[in-house]
């Protein structure tokens with residue numbers, strides 16, 4: 001009986017600590033402090049250690065956890081039939097281990113989901129309408145020129161000038177350009193996952209296993225997708241956990257790069273964000289700009305779609321797991337939290353007169369404002 005009481009006290013104490021950590025994380029100031037100190041310390045130490053391991057440790061740990069979980073569940077049901085005291089002791093031990101892991105997980109990445117909005121150290125001013133057309137044209141012309149000049153394989157896909165390892169090193173160097181305290185200094189080594197086919201079936205292109213500080217990326221991607229996938233997982237490793245902000249950090253890194261291949265990857269992922277303000281503002285020049293995008297881009301996008309379509313067995317399961325994970329971490333939109341669209345409304349041209357002819361008012365998203373900021377820097 002004594003042992004049972006002792007276990008109950010341990011589980012109760014751990015549950016109290018977990019509740020306190022979860023509640024404290026909901027305070028932006030505390031979350032920011034913890035993300036920049038304790039979480040950063042854990043991710044740096046763990047990321048430094050796992051970067052020395054030449055393969056993805058995360059995939060092995062996930063498989064081991066699934067096997068251990070199934071074995072424990074089977075053992076538990078066998079014990080349950082005996083209805084003995086040992087059953088309860090084992091159940092309490094398991095509960096204590098799971099709660100302890102969740103506490104450690106929250107300390108390593110949980111706080112970062114609730115920290116202050118992403119700060120890349122750039123100014124985010126709303127652009128005037130003429131400026132929108134000017135910036136969009138600049139980006140689309142650069143995109144088209146890169147699409148025409150980069151080497152392609154026989155299927156029409158751009159070929160990376162870097163191996164996975166070289167690309168990782170290149171992105172590490174690119175991250176050094178973002179000189180801002182919001183991001184941790186340490187950048188781990190991203191790793192290709194051996195079980196990429198399983199990831200592809202689950203529609204997962206990459207994942208960052210928090211406590212290990214390990215950025216994992218699929219091997220089954222077109223070359224144009226890989227820089228974005230790696231940069232996204234590295235953003236998580238540097239303390240940017242909210243999905244649209246990790247996307248934004250990766251996009252900023254690629255679109256502001258001097259490297260043609262990296263910039264092309266940024267355009268392929270972000271051309272929708274680049275074009276949407278002009279489309280929403282119904283600017284006459286919009287269609288002309290869309291026509292500048294060469295067919296090779298659409299062929300490549302179609303090839304990317306065909307690759308995804310090849311692996312669709314566990315699509316829904318993968319989506320549900322990710323959605324549940326994000327919601328458990330306070331992201332109410334779940335898998336919808338990757339998107340950061342702007343929005344538009346029609347308002348009277350004369351605020352005093354509701355019957356005056358309507359004009360379109362566009363509300364820029366942070367991603368779109370960041371893209372305009374890149375234009376300002378690149379053309380300064």
Ligand SMILES: [Zn+2]
Nearest residue numbers: 232236243246
């Ligand atoms: Zn992510």
